[in-house]
Structure formats: structure tokens, C-alpha cells
Amino acid sequence: xxxxxxxxxxxxxxxxxxxxxxxxxxxxxxxxxxxxxxxxxxxxxxxxxxxxxxxxxxxxxxxxxxxxxxxxxxxxxxxxxxxxxxxxxxxxxxxxxxxxxxxxxxxxxxxxxxxxxxxxxxxxxxxxxxxxxxxxxxxxxxxxxxxxxxxxxxxxxxxxxxxxxxxxxxxxxxxxxxxxxxxxxxxxxxxxxxxxxxxxxxxxxxxxxxxxxxxxxxxxxxxxxxxxxxxxxxxxxxxxxxxxxxxxxxxxxxxxxxxxxxxxxxxxxxxxxxxxxxxxxxxxxxxxxxxxxxxxxxxxxxxxxxxxxxxxxxxxxxx
Amino acid sequence: xxxxxxxxxxxxxxxxxxxxxxxxxxxxxxxxxxxxxxxxxxxxxxxxxxxxxxxxxxxxxxxxxxxxxxxxxxxxxxxxxxxxxxxxxxxxxxxxxxxxxxxxxxxxxxxxxxxxxxxxxxxxxxxxxxxxxxxxxxxxxxxxxxxxxxxxxxxxxxxxxxxxxxxxxxxxxxxxxxxxxxxxxxxxxxxxxxxxxxxxxxxxxxxxxxxxxxxxxxxxxxxxxxxxxxxxxxxxxxxxxxxxxxxxxxxxxxxxxxxxxxxxxxxxxxxxxxxxxxxxxxxxxxxxxxxxxxxxxxxxxxxxxxxxxxxxxxxxxxxxxxxxxxxxxxxxxxxxxxxxxx
Amino acid sequence: xxxxxxxxxxxxxxxxxxxxxxxxxxxxxxxxxxxxxxxxxxxxxxxxxxxxxxxxxxxxxxxxxxxxxxxxxxxxxxxxxxxxxxxxxxxxxxxxxxxxxxxxxxxxxxxxxxxxxxxxxxxxxxxxxxxxxxxxxxxxxxxxxxxxxxxxxxxxxxxxxxxxxxxxxxxxxxxxxxxxxxxxxxxxxxxxxxxxxxxxxxxxxxxxxxxxxxxxxxxxxxxxxxxxxxxxxxxxxxxxxxxxxxxxxxxxxxxxxxxxxxxxxxxxxxxxxxxxxxxxxxxxxxxxxxxxxxxxxxxxxxxxxx
Numbered sequence: 025x026x027x028x029x030x031x032x033x034x035x036x037x038x039x040x041x042x043x044x045x046x047x048x049x050x051x052x053x054x055x056x057x058x059x060x061x062x063x064x065x066x067x068x069x070x071x072x073x074x075x076x077x078x079x080x081x082x083x084x085x086x087x088x089x090x091x092x093x094x095x096x097x098x099x100x101x102x103x104x105x106x107x108x109x110x111x112x113x114x115x116x117x118x119x120x121x122x123x124x125x126x127x128x129x130x131x132x133x134x135x136x137x138x139x140x141x142x143x144x145x146x147x148x149x150x151x152x153x154x155x156x157x158x159x160x161x162x163x164x165x166x167x168x169x170x171x172x173x174x175x176x177x178x179x180x181x182x183x184x185x186x187x188x189x190x191x192x193x194x195x196x197x198x199x200x201x202x203x204x205x206x207x208x209x210x211x212x213x214x215x216x217x218x219x220x221x222x223x224x225x226x227x228x229x230x231x232x233x234x235x236x237x238x239x240x241x242x243x244x245x246x247x248x249x250x251x252x253x254x255x256x257x258x259x260x261x262x263x264x265x266x267x268x269x270x271x272x273x274x275x276x277x278x279x280x281x282x283x284x285x286x287x288x289x290x291x292x293x294x295x296x297x298x299x300x301x302x303x304x305x306x307x308x309x310x311x312x313x314x315x316x317x318x319x320x321x322x323x324x325x326x327x328x329x330x331x332x333x334x335x336x337x338x339x340x341x342x343x
Numbered sequence: 344x345x346x347x348x349x350x351x352x353x354x355x356x357x358x359x360x361x362x363x364x365x366x367x368x369x370x371x372x373x374x375x376x377x378x379x380x381x382x383x384x385x386x387x388x389x390x391x392x393x394x395x396x397x398x399x400x401x402x403x404x405x406x407x408x409x410x411x412x413x414x415x416x417x418x419x420x421x422x423x424x425x426x427x428x429x430x431x432x433x434x435x436x437x438x439x440x441x442x443x444x445x446x447x448x449x450x451x452x453x454x455x456x457x458x459x460x461x462x463x464x465x466x467x468x469x470x471x472x473x474x475x476x477x478x479x480x481x482x483x484x485x486x487x488x489x490x491x492x493x494x495x496x497x498x499x500x501x502x503x504x505x506x507x508x509x510x511x512x513x514x515x516x517x518x519x520x521x522x523x524x525x526x527x528x529x530x531x532x533x534x535x536x537x538x539x540x541x542x543x544x545x546x547x548x549x550x551x552x553x554x555x556x557x558x559x560x561x562x563x564x565x566x567x568x569x570x571x572x573x574x575x576x577x578x579x580x581x582x583x584x585x586x587x588x589x590x591x592x593x594x595x596x597x598x599x600x601x602x603x604x605x606x607x608x609x610x611x612x613x614x615x616x617x618x619x620x621x622x623x624x625x626x627x628x629x630x631x632x633x634x635x636x637x638x639x640x641x642x643x644x645x646x647x648x649x650x651x652x653x654x655x656x657x658x659x660x661x662x663x664x665x666x667x668x669x670x671x672x673x674x675x676x677x678x679x680x681x682x683x684x685x
Numbered sequence: 686x687x688x689x690x691x692x693x694x695x696x697x698x699x700x701x702x703x704x705x706x707x708x709x710x711x712x713x714x715x716x717x718x719x720x721x722x723x724x725x726x727x728x729x730x731x732x733x734x735x736x737x738x739x740x741x742x743x744x745x746x747x748x749x750x751x752x753x754x755x756x757x758x759x760x761x762x763x764x765x766x767x768x769x770x771x772x773x774x775x776x777x778x779x780x781x782x783x784x785x786x787x788x789x790x791x792x793x794x795x796x797x798x799x800x801x802x803x804x805x806x807x808x809x810x811x812x813x814x815x816x817x818x819x820x821x822x823x824x825x826x827x828x829x830x831x832x833x834x835x836x837x838x839x840x841x842x843x844x845x846x847x848x849x850x851x852x853x854x855x856x857x858x859x860x861x862x863x864x865x866x867x868x869x870x871x872x873x874x875x876x877x878x879x880x881x882x883x884x885x886x887x888x889x890x891x892x893x894x895x896x897x898x899x900x901x902x903x904x905x906x907x908x909x910x911x912x913x914x915x916x917x918x919x920x921x922x923x924x925x926x927x928x929x930x931x932x933x934x935x936x937x938x939x940x941x942x943x944x945x946x947x948x949x950x951x952x953x954x955x956x957x958x959x960x961x962x963x964x965x966x967x968x969x970x971x972x973x974x975x976x977x978x979x980x981x982x983x984x985x986x987x988x989x990x991x
Contacts, residue, residue, distance in 0.1 A: 164703035171929030179951045297830035304825035328409030329809035331363040438896030450887035
């Protein structure tokens with residue numbers, strides 16, 4: 025296959041051209057596109073919360089307790105999602121809640137990711153005893169009853185934002201270590217790395233030039249998926265009273281708050297929960313698209329299947 | 344062997360296969376014509392990417408997304424395999440009347456199932472044998488392909504066998520139902536040289552004892568010499584020359600075939616350098632118009648931008664070329680003149 | 686096989702030792718357990734007495750040795766809350782948790798296989814896209830919220846099922862469904878991707894070239910080979926269920942299993958009971974891990990016992 029024969033329309037070479045191709049593919053995958061849009065909206069919501077929220081999320085008002093959402097009897101558009109038992113506006117709490125989830129998610133992924141990647145790199149590159157030791161540590165940690173251990177630690181140290189972040193990082197670094205170690209091991213076995221080592225290339229150079237480029241794509245996908253796990257974990261922790269504490273706002277906390285009023289005011293629980301679900305779903309949809317797009321084989325398959333489906337449709341379904 | 348009195352077993356006519364990729368449509372096969380008669384061995388020779396394996400897969404109905412058959416016909420004993428009923432019947436024909444063995448026996452066998460089970464499957468499926476009947480026959484088959492201690496081997500897994508033995512297992516699976524045509528797609532490429540010879544001998548022996556027709560696909564001319572009656576040379580998705588083995592080796596007509604023969608080193612040659620064919624195979628996304636070989640051909644000129652005619656020779660072979668070597672031996676028939684028209 | 690088992694048990698021991706150390710550190714060195722266990726109004730003298738009573742004023746190494754000794758003899762002390770041996774409390778509530786997991790996970794495993802296989806047959810097709818969307822949805826909904834919403838719709842609005850607690854079989858349904866759904870989603874996605882991967886392998890080409898019926902190719906080859914990663918994930922789901930999901934689900938439905946008890950133990954600052962629970966669960970996890978390895982080996986002949 026000679027380079028000169030590549031059709032110009034398909035083989036975009038400039039950065040802008042490549043971005044355009046990616047955007048086109050994202051547009052075609054409706055699910056991924058919706059996911060991406062929702063993520064952007066969430067980010068905007070979290071960053072600009074003070075500007076977007078109609079009320080202070082902690083503002084209480086006896087007069088407007090347990091108001092239903094605007095489209096039901098008894099509700100009004102001053103409080104579109106209704107109010108809780110203290111008169112706080114649910115919509116505002118939902119908007120501010122995004123901040124907690126985002127903050128915890130990003131912090132934990134950064135922490136746990138850094139620990140895990142470093143350990144995985146170390147284990148994979150050094151091999152031998154160090155590898156064995158680190159992987160044993162991973163096995164031990166993996167065998168730990170996760171949430172129960174969190175419960176144990178939090179019961180002794182006390183709940184809070186910082187504790188939540190630290191504890192979640194400590195229980196979630198292992199997957200990074202395993203994945204990175206796997207990649208390091210397989211890259212090291214390739215012929216060109218062996219050759220580089222044989223001619224005496226410095227380890228740091230080998231790591232930077234050969235190993236790291238292979239890590240960026242899987243790390244990105246892994247980080248995004250782990251982010252969703254952390255969002256769900258933080259929600260569960262806050263729900264159980266072990267995570268973020270009042271007066272701070274968190275979606276999980278709001279659900280716990282609303283649990284007692286489940287039978288009379290379901291909206292206290294419904295909207296925070298919907299927010300979590302939509303957030304995680306959007307990230308999952310986008311991550312799914314990303315995973316296929318960054319893997320050339322999968323990307324080709326996706327294209328081929330779409331073409332085949334198109335052909336079937338044109339022939340009137342007569343495959 | 345009188346080939347002309349019998350209808351050919353397999354006929355491939357103007358077969359085209361296309362692959363959908365993000366960069367465009369790859370034209371894997373662009374009008375392949377060949378035929379195999381009973382008891383005949385046909386070699387399909389060509390470089391990697393010329394379309395040899397695709398041809399085999401198309402015959403076996405194994406072309407799947409992103410590939411599809413874009414035109415032409417495949418006929419087995421006169422019946423088309425590409426029509427609606429033909430495709431349905433094809434599943435019963437596959438494995439029973441036509442069998443295919445692949446290049447890499449390690450990945451072609453299910454790693455989690457015992458050898459005996461995998462061979463037995465074919466017997467149970469096509470011949471309706473029971474488990475125990477199949478087991479007995481499996482042992483006979485293993486012996487027929489030269490595997491020692493059949494009872495022990497039948498209970499082993501693929502990773503416990505050597506490469507040569509795995510290929511024998513593949514052959515056993517293929518001949519289990521006594522097929523009429525065996526397609527061997529590069530059966531020896533993944534094996535050591537000494538094992539290569541054994542496997543080829545096995546195939547030759549089976550061909551005689553079962554009156555098997557064989558299509559042998561390979562890029563190695565040495566493999567072809569002792570085994571095959573006829574040879575078809577493939578280039579860029581088309582057959583460029585066919586002929587008997589003798590004729591191809593001693594009087595190659597098409598420049599590509601000549602290049603292939605020349606570039607195969609022989610022990611008794613005393614060359615300083617190997618003779619290669621200049622250039623590289625064309626990009627199948629947009630193959631060159633007319634003769635695909637013209638960009639590398641020493642005899643090319645402006646007429647070669649037109650689709651070359653299929654010229655038949657008196658010795659029964661043919662070549663798709665404007666300037667074949669055996670010009671004196673060319674027999675131009677009316678059909679050929681018509682084929683030369685765009 | 687025996688040697689393999691012994692090795693894995695030995696490794697399991699190491700893991701349990703690791704758990705021991707972490708529990709020890711978590712309960713004694715990080716924060717002050719006495720402070721947590723006594724009311725704020727207690728005097729310093731009362732604290733000192735209590736500390737002495739629990740043996741927490743001895744030097745740390747000595748404490749550790751005693752701790753390990755206690756664990757080895759399965760002496761988890763008395764639950765401060767219920768004033769009886771912590772271990773007996775654990776064994777009273779454990780069966781309920783196991784029942785919940787068995788039902789929930791069992792349901793998930795049974796449904797995920799056909800759903801995933803079906804979706805894998807035509808990747809990118811309609812069934813597949815619906816299944817993938819459903820799977821992603823199942824992964825995205827927080828389990829506790831799902832339970833609450835199920836309660837709202839099925840128990841409160843429609844009065845079909847009870848809202849919480851244990852009783853007859855109808856009390857079982859909502860908790861089991863809540864347990865099952867996220868696992869179902871994960872398992873189904875895994876079955877789908879495994880089967881798709883297997884169907885792309887070379888040996889499937891051979892199977893098709895042999896003219897086997899499609900059902901034979903799918904079940905006899907692709908799905909059989911996909912069983913290995915599936916079982917691994919199923920075991921992992923069990924472990925995660927024991928280690929976390931049950932706490933949440935039991936809390937939502939007031940299901941008096943081990944997780945519910947653990948939360949109550951926190952409310953009562955009962956560190957001994959918490960220790961006992963964490964330990965028991967860790968041991969169960971180790972045992973399940975070993976069992977999974979054994980099963981793995983039985984299915985995949987290429988795995989060497991080392």
C-alpha cells in the first residue's frame with residue numbers, strides 16, 4: 025500500500041482535519057454524542073453553580089416546606105423541583121451537588137491513579153521481587169472487603185470530605201497498578217524495546233519514549249470509567265452517612281435526607297438520584313465511544329458494521 | 344487423466360470481493376476465474392495480499408463483514424453456491440464435500456477442546472455418527488494422517504501437540520468425511536522445513552488414495568513443483584496466468600510469472616545478488632487501470648493501460664497480458680478477441 | 686492439585702494476615718478507639734479505666750501479639766452493643782446476607798448469559814444497541830437509589846410488595862431485584878464482549894469451515910470458551926457483593942443481614958463487632974478466591990497449576 029494512493033478525504037493529516045473527522049464520528053454515534061453534550065452541561069453546571077442556582081442550597085424556609093415539583097398540584101415554578109423538609113430548593117441543591125461529585129471524582133482518580141500508575145510502572149519495569157511484592161500488596165488490598173473497610177476506617181476517624189477522598193483513593197488504586205503493569209510487561213517484550221535495552225538506553229528514556237505513549241489511551245479510558253465508579257461510591261458513602269457531611273451538599277447526602285420522606289415526598293429522593301444516574305450514564309456513553317474510537321481495530325469494525333447495515337436497509341432488509 | 348471429458352468440480356467465474364474500510368473500498372478480488380477438475384491439483388501462487396486466501400474463503404462461504412462478494416459466481420458440480428438455495432446448501436457442502444485447512448494450526452484449533460472432540464464434531468454433523476462411532480473413526484483418521492499413538496493423542500489439547508502434528512490434525516478434520524475437494528491455504532508456511540515436506544507428502548498420498556482434488560495456496564514456488572498438475576498465478580486480485588506446472592516453470596508467459604520464477608533462488612545458481620521484481624504491489628483501494636502489473640513490468644507500454652485480454656496457448660494454458668513471451672504459441676480465438684474489448 | 690491448593694491457602698493466609706494488620710492499625714492507631722466508644726461526657730478517669738479494661742494501655746507490639754492470638758483462637762471479644770460474643774452475632778446475621786446474594790446474583794447470572802449472547806450475534810444491530818444501552822443504564826444507576834425508587838413505585842404507589850424487613854417470600858423480591866440489576870448489567874456486558882471476542886477468533890473460522898450449524902458454533906465453541914472470563918467476573922461480583930453492595934441494599938430495605946448489622950455497629954460505636962464482621966467477610970472472600978482459581982484451572986487446560 026503506497027502512501028500516495030490514500031484518498032485525501034479519508035486520510036486527514038492536519039490536527040484540525042483530524043479533529044473534524046473525530047467530531048464527525050462523534051456526531052454519528054448518537055449515544056456518544058449525547059453523552060458528550062451532557063458531560064459538558066454538567067461541567068458548566070458545576071463550575072457556574074453560583075450563577076445558575078436560583079437559591080442558596082442551604083437556605084431554609086419554614087413556609088415552603090415539602091413543596092412538590094412545579095408540574096404537580098401544589099407546586100410552582102419558583103421551585104421547579106420542589107423543596108425538602110427544611111424548605112431548601114431541590115434544584116439548587118442538585119446544581120451544587122454536581123460540585124461535590126466532580127471534586128471527589130477528580131481528586132480520587134488523580135490520587136489513586138498516580139499511586140497506581142507509579143506502582144504499576146515500578147512493578148512492571150523492575151520485575152522480580154519488587155514486582156512480586158507489589159502485586160501481593162495489590163492482591164491483599166483487592167481481597168479487602170471494600171465498603172466494609174471504609175466503614176471501619178470512617179467509624180474511627182470520622183466522616184468528611186477529606187476522609188472520603190483519602191479512603192476512596194486507598195481502596196481504588198489497585199486497578200491502575202494492574203493495568204499499567206500489564207501494559208509495561210507486554211511493551212517490554214516487544215522487539216524494539218529489547219533492542220533499546222540491549223544497546224544500553226537509559227531506563228528513564230525507555231520509559232518515556234516507549235512505554236508512556238502506550239499508556240495514555242488505556243489510562244484515559246480507565247480513568248473515565250473509574251471516575252464513574254468513584255461518583256457512585258461517594259454517593260453510597262454519603263447516603264450511609266459516612267461521606268460528605270451537612271451543611272455541604274452532595275447528591276448521595278440528599279438521597280439519605282429524603283429517605284425518611286420517601287412515602288410523602290418522593291421528589292426529595294428522585295431528583296438527586298436522577299442526577300447521579302444521568303451523570304454516570306453520560307460518562308459511560310461517551311467513554312464507550314472513546315474506547316472504540318481510540319482502538320483502530322474496533323473503529324474499523326464499527327465502520328464496517330454500519331456500512332453493512334446501511335446496505336441491508338437499501339436492499340429492503342433482504343440480507 | 345482426461346480432464347476434458349468431465350465437468351469441472353469447482354468453477355469460479357469473474358468473482359469479485361470488496362472490503363469496506365474507513366479509507367475506502369478495498370478491491371480484494373477483481374474478477375477471478377479458475378476451475379478444478381476431479382483428482383486434479385491446482386496451485387494458486389502469488390504474493391501476500393494478492394487475494395489467494397480471499398479466494399479460498401469465498402469458495403467456502405467464509406467472507407464476512409467488512410468483506411462481501413460483489414460479483415461473479417462460484418459453482419460446485421454445476422450448482423451455484425451464491426444463489427439463495429445454493430447458500431443454504433453450502434453449509435452442508437462445507438466440511439463434507441469441500442474442506443479447508445488453514446495456515447496456522449495453533450490458532451485454528453479450539454484451545455479448550457480435546458483433539459478427538461474437534462475431529463469428531465465433523466463426523467457427527469455431516470455423517471450423523473454417534474459419539475462412540477465418531478470416536479472409533481477419529482482413531483482411524485489420526486492413524487491415516489500419520490499421528491502415532493492415536494488413543495493418547497485424541498485425548499490431548501492442541502497446545503500439547505507440535506506444530507506439524509497440529510497440522511496433521513487439521514488435515515484429519517478435513518478428510519474426515521472424504522471430501523472431493525481439499526483447499527489448503529498455505530498449509531506449510533507456519534512449519535519447519537523438514538515438517539513441510541512431510542505434510543506435503545501426506546497431502547499427496549491422500550490425494551492418490553482418495554482421488555482428492557486439491558487447491559494448494561502458497562507463495563512458495565518450491566512447494567508447488569512436485570505436487571501440482573496445474574498452477575494459477577495471482578496478482579492484485581486477478582489470475583494473470585494459468586498452465587501446467589511444467590509449462591509455468593519452464594515456459595512462463597506472463598512477465599510477473601517470469602519475475603517470480605527468476606527470483607526464486609536455486610541451489611545450483613551461482614548468483615551474487617538475488618533478482619527481485621522491482622516496485623511494490625499496488626494499493627487495492629484504487630488499483631491501477633488496465634493491467635495492474637504494468638507499473639513494475641519491463642515489457643509495459645501504453646496499450647497496457649487497457650484491460651489485457653486473456654490469451655490462450657496451444658498447450659492449454661492462458662495468460663492475461665498484452666505482451667506475453669510465447670507470442671508464437673498464442674492461439675487467438677474469437678472469444679479472446681471479444682474479451683479484449685473494454 | 687494438592688500442592689496448588691496448599692500454595693493458594695498459604696497465600697490466603699498472607700492475605701488474612703494483611704487484613705489483620707490493617708484492621709489493627711485502623712482500630713487502634715488511627716484515632717482513639719476509647720474516645721469513640723465512650724460518650725463525650727465521660728471523665729478522663731473513666732476513659733483511663735476503660736482503656737485499661739480493654740488492654741489498650743499496653744505497648745503496641747504487645748497489643749498486636751495479643752490481637753493476633755485472639756483472632757487465631759477466634760476470640761473476637763464481646764459486642765459492646767449486644768453484650769454477647771461478637772462472633773455469634775456475626776453468625777446469626779450471615780445467613781440472611783448469603784441468601785440475599787444467592788438470589789440476587791443467581792438471577793443476574795441466569796439472565797445475563799442469554800441476553801449477552803443474543804446481543805453478541807449481531808454487534809451494532811438493533812438488539813445489541815438496546816442491550817448495550819440497557820447495560821450502561823444498569824451500570825449507571827446507583828444501587829441504593831434503585832432500591833428506593835422500586836420501593837416508591839412497587840410498594841408505595843402500587844401496593845404490590847412490602848416496603849422493608851423480612852417475612853414471607855414477598856419481602857424477598859425487591860431486595861433481590863435491587864441486588865441483581867447492576868450485576869446483571871455488568872455480567873451481560875461481559876458476556877457480550879467475550880462472545881464477540883471469541884467469535885472473532887481463528888478457531889471459529891475452522892468451525893464454520895467444517896460446516897457446523899451455527900448453534901453448534903455459538904454454544905459448543907464461542908460460549909464455552911467465553912465461560913472462563915465470565916466465571917471470573919461472576920466470582921468477582923460475589924466478592925463485591927459481600928464486600929459492599931449488601932451493606933447498601935440491606936440498609937435501604939432494613940434487611941437484617943451482615944451489612945445492616947455493620948451499620949448498626951457503627952451507630953453504637955461497637956468496634957469489636959465491626960472487627961468481627963470485617964474479618965469474617967475477609968475470610969469468606971479469600972475462600973471464594975481460592976475456589977475460583979480451582980474452577981478456573983478445571984475449565985482451562987492451558988493454565989498451569991503454579
